[in-house]
Amino acid sequence: MISNKAKYAFRALLAIAAAPVGEAITSAEIARRYTIPHKFLEQILLDLKKAGILDSRRGKSGGYVMLRPADTVSFGEVLRIFEGPLAPLPCLSRQSYRRCEDCVSEANCEIRREFGRSYDASRQVLDARTIGDALTNTPFGTPLPLDDRRAG
Amino acid sequence: MISNKAKYAFRALLAIAAAPVGEAITSAEIARRYTIPHKFLEQILLDLKKAGILDSRRGKSGGYVMLRPADTVSFGEVLRIFEGPLAPLPCLSRQSYRRCEDCVSEANCEIRREFGRSYDASRQVLDARTIGDALTNTPFGTPLPLDDRRAG
DNA sequence: CTAAATGCCTACTTACAAGATAGGGAATGA
DNA sequence: TCATTCCCTATCTTGTAAGTAGGCATTTAG
Helix, strand or coil, X not given: CCCHHHHHHHHHHHHHHHCCCCCCECXXXXXXHHCCCHHHHHHHXXXXXXXXXXXXXXXXXXXXXXXXXXXXXXXXXXXXXXXXXXXXXXXXXXXCCCCCCCCCCCCCCHHHHHHHHHHHHHHHHHCCCEHHHHHHCCCCCXXXXXXXXXXX | CCCHHXXXXXXXXXXXXXCCCCCCECXXXXXXXXXXXXXXXXXXXXXXHXXXXXXXXXXXXXXXXXXXXXXXXXXXXXXXXXXXXXCCCHHHCCCCCCCCCCCCCCCCCHHHHHHHHHHHHHHHHHCCCEHHHHHHXXXXXXXXXXXXXXXX
């Protein structure tokens, strides 16, 4: 199961990306719409801003807007911000590889091999599908700019 | 990341399944071979026994053997024993479905739709590949008896 | 100019689960 | 009969999720 934090982040991103261009959405509005604890959501939006995904304006008529286009923000990228590496085993993560402590031979590890298959399959979806796709029903398979095809 | 508990379970199952037929492997032997805390491993093996996957003999020359053939025990089944539902969202689990609390419309939920894709992809691997496959390098795609194609 | 609205930042709390550790009971076979 | 093995339950420690809380900083409408 993904964390509430991540799920709230997706709710927020989808709401912000769906807004008319240039129109900022406040954290209070999102919190109200999805019954998310407001202060908790604020932290999440802040994380998304620090990650370079959102931009914000303060004061009256402030709020959040997309910094990058929604179709360059993949589900995998967002998930990694809040959950860390998505790999089922440390030895399968490309971003933060770590050898398993009880590992005898990585090359011959059946567990690694089988979970590698599974991880590949799910990563292929998560890193390919974007917030923009999700909103516009872009058919699955549409390629992404290379920069956004990172692994975790 | 999967839990240590689950990983240890796979180590143990693979070791037991790889042993000559009828030959029991002790928990101590597995613990030693993979540097797994012995008492911790005992609990895990007990869980696998209660799940009907392993059988055991006590006393001298005791140990564990497979109760069911290794090629009927899928990675997904084992994982569910130790991790609970594998679904990334409660509303995607077939075994223990739960509506998301912040859900407005399940049918129109973009998060559910996208994670559904990803989950399908990984489940297809985890529920198809078995301990037996992993040991014998059975090519991916070999079908399983229907009983073992359960979802979580 | 100022006050309300909004985002920004940090500290804290609470509940639960992972990952063991510990101790002993029960069966088995040499 | 006793060493060996599995069986069962309780306890501990640590970390993290999920949220609460309080206040500062910035912007802009009035």
